[in-house]
Amino acid sequence: MFEKEEEQLTNLKKEFDNVPISLDSIDNAILTGFQKAKADERKSIRKKKSIYSFLAAALLLLGLFSTIRISPAFASYISEIPGMEKIVKMILDDKGRMAAVENKYYQEQGIYDEVGDLKVTIDGTISDEMGIVLFYTIESKEKMNEMMFGDVKIRAKDGTVLDEAFISYGESHHSEKGEYAFSGEIEYFFEVPIAPKEYIVDLKLKNKEFTIPLTLKEFKEKKEYAVQQTMELEGQKIIVEKVTIYPLRAAVKLKMDPNNKKQILQLEDLRLVGENNEVWGGIVNGITASGDKDSDREIYLQSNYFNEPKELYLVLNKAQAIDKENAVVVVDTEKMKILKQPAGNKLSNVRKEDGYLVFDLNVGKHSKYSGMGFGTIKDVQGKEIESHAQSMSADEESNMKRVGIELPILKAEQNPITIELDFYPLWIKGNEKIRIK
Template sequence: MFKNEEEKLGHYKNELDNIPVSLGSLDNAIMAGFHKAKSEQRKRTRKMRGIYSFVIAALLLIGLFSSIKISPAFASYISEIPGMEKIVKLIDDDKGRMAAVEKKYYQKQGVSDEKDGLKVTIDGTISDEKGIVLFYTLQSKEKIKEIQIDKVNLKAKDGTVLDEASISYGELHQSEKGEHSFSGEIEYFFEAPLTAKNYVINIEVKGKKFSLPFTLNDFKAKKEYTINKTMELEGQKIYVEKADIYPLRVAIHLKMNPNNTKQILNLEDLRLVDENNEVWGKISNGATGLGDKDTEQEIYLQSNYFTDPKELYLVLNSAQAVDKKDLIVIVDTDKLEIQKQPNGEMLQNIRFEEERGLVFELHSNKAFNFELFGDITDANGNKIEVHEQSMSSSDRKGLTELGIKLPPKNTYKNPISIELNYYPSWIKGHEKIRIK
């Protein structure tokens, strides 16, 4: 009855099975994710307060995922819901969301609005008290080669104010031959728990505005684990306060030790591991963290909510970090000179290009596909608004080119100071904390 669904799900499983789960394979997985994200060009908006790691190049850390377990019951469930196959394809890199679907926590919506031959449908949702993921389909009577959602706005019907922490939407859907239908996701996460159940999402596509009402079922309550333990990598301490486990993701609450001599930039290696060594890694798309990297943070991992293992550990073996004195790169854009950077001089050969603006070459030992640069200020301390950042990999191993589109030179005073958000420098350790 569901042979076709089993075969297709089996295909997804085989793809993951052929990827080693060792940490040594992480770089290749990141590279694949970078190229995928680069082609998709997802739009993301954020609150400026505290969201430091809203990933532009979505990192598909498939190397940390164990294979998807496919059961006949799951395949049967997929076959019973029209269009469910496309939902599975959208979430097959997130173990938590796959588990939510398998446990029938996915909620079918099926609401549509149509304008001038273009139809927008909210197929379904997965939600909890802190977030809503909406799965949509864009359908056109004529074949189209390129389309994306331009704007979204979510409102509670009862007027409840929604304190948005992050929004993710706007995947660029492309087809060389043209298609009648494309599917994607819209993600909302909130500062305060949701109380409303009835919503309207307004979506703009190609200048057309669509309004789609939907209702959410009751949420499953979060699972909270108090930890209050410290992880340490090469003398740098990270205090782990608690873990909140929601159906959509896990929030790990951390505090950085003010006496650390290094600035910890990214904990891409942080993960949950159960007694059978099954791993739940970082969120692969959307917001991966919230807070201030100098003090308190929330790091988001894939959810093990529906697995409920007997034992659960928080594991960390490495983190991106630089000496605090090296956190700022200083550049004279008139002289095209790097006046200050971390030891090793990995940033080289800066130049101006018409298309990409100020271009740096990053020379590292292995592929590094993170957007390095954060806030930029001029010599007077005035913030410089960056129009665009770009990244391209070279055939040469370990060479990445980074572009920053700056405003005209006469609008700022040299030299400029660039804060590092990421950098190919790591501290190591073997930290494993039992949280359950």
């Protein structure tokens, strides 16, 4: 019984197992996604407040699924919902969402709108008081080579104003041979809690407007743990204020100690761990953090909402960090000279290429490092310079990465420019473990 459904999920895993993995190709894939996410014309992420987005390949978490096996109850559930296997494939790299589906928290919708030769269907949702994940299918009477939403908006049917925080609707769909249907997911998160009631989803696609009604059923209540403890890595302190666990994700609220001498950039190692060493790590594809990296910040982890370990810990062993006094890159774009950068002088050979300011980045022994990211750019007068894209590639024969940021044509008097850093290959280490439950 349920052999067919289990075979379907096993085959999904085999698809990942059979992909030849190259660290360089993964690096390129990640940064290609990052570039698309930042491009305004694609609008794959719309933000209201400062966010950090890291779009990583599911290939990076293959080890989590090396022993995949489904229960008869789960197999029975997914067999009852047409097309459920494609939903499972989309969330295979998120343990929290897989658990939500297994616990029947996925809500089937199956509502569509059709305009001309295009049909958009909201297949289903996973939602809580702070966010909604919409699973959709785009269908066409003719083969499609590329498809991307121009905009997505969710509004309450009763007119209640929704205070959106950020929206992510991923990369555009591509197919060289052409397809009659594409499926994907849209993440929609809010600043303040929403209620389970009737909503309307407005979408723009190929200059066509689609309107789809949506009814959200009762939400599971959040689980909140007051912590107020401090983690310390090489003398740098991070205050953990609280952990809130929702069905879609876990939110860890942090405060950086103002006396820290280093600016802490990324906390990609932060994770929840149960008493039997089961791990819920960072978000793989989507928004990983929000807030101000200098003070208050929220880190988003995969949710253990539907798992109830007797003990639950927050664990951190390393974090990206650079000296505050050298937390930027200063470049004279007229003389093509780096005037200031973090310790170690890992950036070199600055140049202009196809509208980008490009550097060589020496990652040393960290050949797997794939998170170089630039932040705000300002000219010598402190005026912000707009940039909508970044790039990264790797040299297979060395430890060098090629990193770039889109840069408009500048006037000589705007130099030198200052570029903030969001990612950088320098780490501080420790062995911090806080019990939150």
